Amino acid sequence: MGTAPIAIALDSREIEVLREWVAQTREIASTLKIGLETFYRHGEQAIHLVRESGCDLFLDVKLHDIPNTVAGAAAALARYSPKYLTVHASGGPEMVRAACVALPETFVTAVTVLTSLDDQTLREVGICTPAQETVVRQAASAVEAGARAIVCSPHEVGRVRSEVGGDIVLITPGVRPAGTSADDQKRVMTPVQALTAGADLLVIGRPITGAANIYSAALAIAREIDPI
Numbered sequence: 001m002g003t004a005p006i007a008i009a010l011d012s013r014e015i016e017v018l019r020e021w022v023a024q025t026r027e028i029a030s031t032l033k034i035g036l037e038t039f040y041r042h043g044e045q046a047i048h049l050v051r052e053s054g055c056d057l058f059l060d061v062k063l064h065d066i067p068n069t070v071a072g073a074a075a076a077l078a079r080y081s082p083k084y085l086t087v088h089a090s091g092g093p094e095m096v097r098a099a100c101v102a103l104p105e106t107f108v109t110a111v112t113v114l115t116s117l118d119d120q121t122l123r124e125v126g127i128c129t130p131a132q133e134t135v136v137r138q139a140a141s142a143v144e145a146g147a148r149a150i151v152c153s154p155h156e157v158g159r160v161r162s163e164v165g166g167d168i169v170l171i172t173p174g175v176r177p178a179g180t181s182a183d184d185q186k187r188v189m190t191p192v193q194a195l196t197a198g199a200d201l202l203v204i205g206r207p208i209t210g211a212a213n214i215y216s217a218a219l220a221i222a223r224e225i226d227p228i
């Protein structure tokens, strides 16, 4: 297990590719993240890879349903002992609380407004509050309900920190080292900027997993943020 506050996004179709990424990054990053694609394709096999690595398991399955169903789903995932498990904050406080009760050892992590949504898209689905304000409201509500971590964009992390205080783990995707491609992420910050803004853990995928030398790419980011 590494010490850099990075969660490597293990998003791939191939289990052999995932195995290689884990081998290349396990001594650098503190955390490995399994999202929906990898979980649905490789389930327990992928989780086993992370558990064997010694890194923290971040299970990013974004639960969103009625509280009773989320409680059941969270209880079913308890056997993997994830350090972090994501739920959608928009599911409401009762749903977030149900996940927290089902998994008391896990940092139930509330995902606020997805970084792929902007104010116009939110209006299209009937949410007329600006995205930034919605993020802060959802973070406060989820923390009140027992969430111990929040996912938000680096651009909102400062406001969320002021709202929820210092004990909550703030996790930010949308992180790109200077000079690398933003891919489909719209509003990005560099790792140093995101940490300086108040993030505790940076979710980084393609800038590392898409690099010609994965180990070197991860190490370069870890060194860049080390003094912070």
Ligand code: C5P
Residues within 6 Å of the ligand: 009, 010, 011, 035, 111, 113, 114, 115, 116, 151, 173, 174, 175, 183, 185, 203, 204, 205, 206, 207
């Ligand atoms: O490759 P990249 O660094 O863009 O990967 C970002 C990861 O963070 C992906 O696994 C993506 O699903 C996840 N994520 C995100 N934006 C959010 C929540 C999660 O990019 N708002």
